Amino acid sequence: MPAIETTALTKRFGDVLAVDELDLTVREGEIFGFLGPNGAGKSTTINMLLDFHRPTSGSATVLGLDAQDEIGEIRERVGVLPEGLELYDRLTAREHLQLCVEMKDAPDEPMAVLERVGLAEEADRKAGGFSTGMSQRLALGMALVGDPDLIILDEPSSGLDPNGIQHMRELLREEAADGTTVFFSSHILSEVEAVCDRVGIMSQGELVTVDTIDNLRERSGDAGEVELTVETVPNDLGLKVMDDVSDVEVDGDEIRAYCHNGEAKMNVIRHVDRAATVTNVVATETSLEELFNKYTGGGRDGLDDDARELAEEREAEAEVTA
């Protein structure tokens, strides 16, 4: 049974199609990263999973339960860190956790949870005086109460310093090691890369891809680029016709070749070495940022050429499978 499954889930706000016929499956026990730029429909999707928003059409199940009709039972078994959660300014950290424990009828000890998220010393301070990072830690602790089967976190790292992010990752890994499914959204890739088994990328209300990070890299075509500095650039390079080289740029004494795989990079280096005196070589992998931009068209600025190409490829693929 999937931890989360949506079928043609759609949400329309007036003229805006926030989520467009989303089919998403999150497997039990995995850490799933839900990626996309701001406004891509991530939070709207999560809001529908938690019955904060009612779908325009389509349906969603969480832990096999209907996200609308059986939301009560879902709330008993899910831990949530909602987007833009505001704590109660007038309640202390400990009081927040006591409430969570009572509402979930959970055996947790509030102090033990506070220690896990590194807030033990602030237990009796009112949340109104907390920094964003401290609030986020407390909210994370609150999501962990009651040993949930599924943890849903909407932008959990916003406001956390690098240390806090590292700490959060460890907590999420611990939870996942216990068999808990973790589903979290983010617009920051580096976070997702470090902990996620699989990622799904949303763009303009649609899920543009779901895969592991490694497969994404491979599927995006380019394994990276090789950059060579030479004394003089030969007139006829002949690189473009080589296998698995997608593009070549020359800029002054630098030659940059985009390659589909590592072997092609090596061939480029050997080829240029025969034709010119190479003074420096830099080979890089496609960064996740570039990958991300490819899939999402660089955010709200519209689709760039790469993204359009990818979208067309995807459509072609879909037709083949259909």
Added chain:
Amino acid sequence: MSLQAVVKKDFLDVRRAKLVWGVGLLYTLFAVLSFWGIGSSSDTDIYNALFSMAGIGVLIIPLVALVAAYLSVAGERESGNLKFLLSYPNSRRDVVLGKFIARAVVVTVSIVVAFVVGLGMAAYYFPSVQLPDFAAFVGVTLLYAVSYVAIAVGISAATSSRSRAMGLAIGSWFVLNVFWNFLPIQPATVIEFVADKLGTSVSDNFKDLVWSLSPTGAYFNAIQPIFPERITGGSGAGTNAFYLQPEFMFVILAFWIVAPLALGYWRFERADLG
């Protein structure tokens, strides 16, 4: 279980809300002034003081109740707190009912405090204190206050932002209180005027009924039997229409508790939150 949790959470939060307590104490302040002023003059008794409390009450109590509750749901909805409650096993119904119960208790406490102070002063100033009448008066006053808490929570549940909730709260205070029962131009006289222009007329009973349909009108009529005639001027007597009897006033007050909550919940249940 979860209804209790919402109520408890709200208490924890509200007990530190200074504005709510500040407004709540306002009625106590007026209680002190009433009992002091009336207690110090000659030829008065506790009924004069209580009647004065009613007169002040219809202006102050709706304000206390509205301030205590108009943000109860909408404020949390706008700030995002509500997602916390609804991420746990609490239903939207728990949220509306829990808020209503918690805020009703807060307002009740602040009014009871005012009357406990008043009772102490009454015992000092007046030769005798008619406890059953005093208790009955407090009881009806609390019912009146709770009806305004229900109106405020209903408004709060039906609106998505603090500013709208505030606008509607002020509007309801003005329409249901000032306009309905105190202005020379009010629903009863408007209906009379329109009927007159149409060449027909309305009975006094009907006008009295219209006047009684607001929480404040119902409250005033419901407390009549508690007072001796020399204070109320014997108004309201002399008609047999069931809908003008004091008992029927409780039906109207009950309506003002149930209907706003039901409407607010109905809107809230269908809303997209956050």
